[in-house]
Amino acid sequence: MPLQRKITLEESEIPTHWYNIMADMPNKPLPPLHPGTQQPVGPADLAPLFPMELIKQEVSTEKWVEIPDEVRNLYSIWRPTPMFRAYGLEKALGTQSKIYYKYEGVSPAGSHKPNTAVPQAYYNMKEGVKKISTETGAGQWGSALSFACKLFGIECEVFMVKVSYDGKPYRKIMMNTWGATVHASPSNLTNAGRSILAKDPNSPGSLGIAISEAVEVAATHDDTKYSLGSVLNHVLMHQTIIGLEALKQMEKAGDYPDIVVAPFGGGSNFAGIAFPFLQNKLTGGKNIRAIAVEPTSCPKLTRGVFRYDFGDTVGMTPLIPMYTLGHNFIPSPIHAGGLRYHGAGAIVSQLLKDGIIEADAINQTECFDAGLLFAGTEGIIPAPEATHAIAEVIRQAKQANEEGVSKTILFNLCGHGHFDLSAYEQYLNGKLVDYEVSQEDINISLAELNTPTI
Ligand SMILES: *Cc1c(COP(=O)(O)O)cnc(C)c1O
Numbered sequence: 446m447p448l449q450r451k452i453t454l455e456e457s458e459i460p461t462h463w464y465n466i467m468a469d470m471p472n473k474p475l476p477p478l479h480p481g482t483q484q485p486v487g488p489a490d491l492a493p494l495f496p497m498e499l500i501k502q503e504v505s506t507e508k509w510v511e512i513p514d515e516v517r518n519l520y521s522i523w524r525p526t527p528m529f530r531a532y533g534l535e536k537a538l539g540t541q542s543k544i545y546y547k548y549e550g551v552s553p554a555g556s557h558k559p560n561t562a563v564p565q566a567y568y569n570m571k572e573g574v575k576k577i578s579t580e581t582g583a584g585q586w587g588s589a590l591s592f593a594c595k596l597f598g599i600e601c602e603v604f605m606v607k608v609s610y611d612g613k614p615y616r617k618i619m620m621n622t623w624g625a626t627v628h629a630s631p632s633n634l635t636n637a638g639r640s641i642l643a644k645d646p647n648s649p650g651s652l653g654i655a656i657s658e659a660v661e662v663a664a665t666h667d668d669t670k671y672s673l674g675s676v677l678n679h680v681l682m683h684q685t686i687i688g689l690e691a692l693k694q695m696e697k698a699g700d701y702p703d704i705v706v707a708p709f710g711g712g713s714n715f716a717g718i719a720f721p722f723l724q725n726k727l728t729g730g731k732n733i734r735a736i737a738v739e740p741t742s743c744p745k746l747t748r749g750v751f752r753y754d755f756g757d758t759v760g761m762t763p764l765i766p767m768y769t770l771g772h773n774f775i776p777s778p779i780h781a782g783g784l785r786y787h788g789a790g791a792i793v794s795q796l797l798k799d800g801i802i803e804a805d806a807i808n809q810t811e812c813f814d815a816g817l818l819f820a821g822t823e824g825i826i827p828a829p830e831a832t833h834a835i836a837e838v839i840r841q842a843k844q845a846n847e848e849g850v851s852k853t854i855l856f857n858l859c860g861h862g863h864f865d866l867s868a869y870e871q872y873l874n875g876k877l878v879d880y881e882v883s884q885e886d887i888n889i890s891l892a893e894l895n896t897p898t899i
Pocket residue numbers: 556557558585586674675676708709710711712713714715783784828830831859860861
């Protein structure tokens with residue numbers, strides 16, 4: 446029987462529209478609230494931070510949003526991305542289930558992030574923006590935005606979480622290569638950064654702190670806007686290019702997933718692969734399970750609360766209705782830096798609340814076990830974030846075996862781990878430890894919340 450290992454598409458098959466799941470949700474997310482007045486935010490409130498086209502997309506309930514030709518053209522540098530049948534992993538697991546993965550590590554920055562960085566930079570360029578400020582955790586978002594800004598001749602200033610800045614110098618050099626300026630966060634360049642440093646000069650930083658710094662820079666400079674690599678509705682929508690391609694590839698493979706799995710930081714790569722399939726669940730009666738996988742050290746979906754919270758630490762962003770561990774929560778320094786975020790996007794939070802998607806949390810040693818097995822059977826060294834999806838796929842395949850059934854499982858291999866080899870080194874030296882957060886620590890963080898409840 447001929448194998449069909451690699452399922453590819455032609456350039457002409459790059460989707461022409463993004464999918465906006467807001468159109469099909471039974472319950473739309475509650476509106477974001479102004480951080481000061483706690484009233485719903487309007488376009489004018491967001492205008493200092495984002496170009497108007499992205500604000501429109503943020504609140505749009507239109508089902509399909511056209512991808513500009515210029516963006517589609519640039520997408521073709523790395524898209525369509527390949528889908529693989531994981532024959533090697535299946536064999537190693539001795540499973541009757543079929544495992545497929547969509548590989549986003551082929552992008553210039555090595556992850557799914559350029560799928561939204563390029564359109565965001567494009568809309569900023571169209572509206573005459575000279576500079577974009579942003580934050581980055583593990584460095585993937587900063588790299589993607591640096592690349593995209595360079596393409597459109599926009600300056601890029603990145604606040605990089607201190608632990609990553611120190612631990613992942615090559616990510617910083619990558620950003621510099623694409624012309625960006627990179628600061629370790631907390632920095633002494635902003636009020637937000639200075640206030641954190643005053644309390645803790647050795648602060649390791651967090652995504653929430655870095656967001657506060659980047660937002661402050663945009664809010665205080667007329668020619669500068671801010672850009673976020675996850676969480677927001679328009680970001681999730683741009684990422685649906687992944688799942689829209691995957692739908693076509695599944696069709697080519699003559700298959701359809703029972704389960705779709707992706708790692709979860711703020712929700713963008715999960716949304717990207719899952720939402721186009723959920724469309725068939727919400728409108729077409731197809732039963733499919735979508736599982737978001739988070740680290741046990743930062744378990745907002747499985748152990749957080751559903752209420753309004755800030756996207757950043759200082760409280761400058763709008764209040765978002767989300768699953769959260771509290772905006773002051775500082776997760777342990779696990780290697781999946783992209784998953785160290787206290788909250789989840791409004792859309793994914795509402796879908797979880799409504800039981801339309803599921804979530805699971807996994808320890809990092811189980812994830813690296815899965816990553817090593819994957820590297821040894823499929824060849825690709827996965828990003829630490831992506832190993833969370835692989836570990837969940839292994840759990841699901843084992844479960845199916847125990848039940849004596851065969852499942853078709855699709856997961857998002859959202860990035861490669863070429864810049865994360867020090868994490869692999871620690872693992873190989875037996876130095877990697879698990880950080881399951883205690884209920885006490887979660888309670889302390891949540892007790893500090895004085896944001897509106899839902
Ligand atoms: C940023 C990132 C994540 C987490 O962010 P999401 O918005 O949840 O996708 C996961 N994996 C990789 C490789 C990333 O770069």
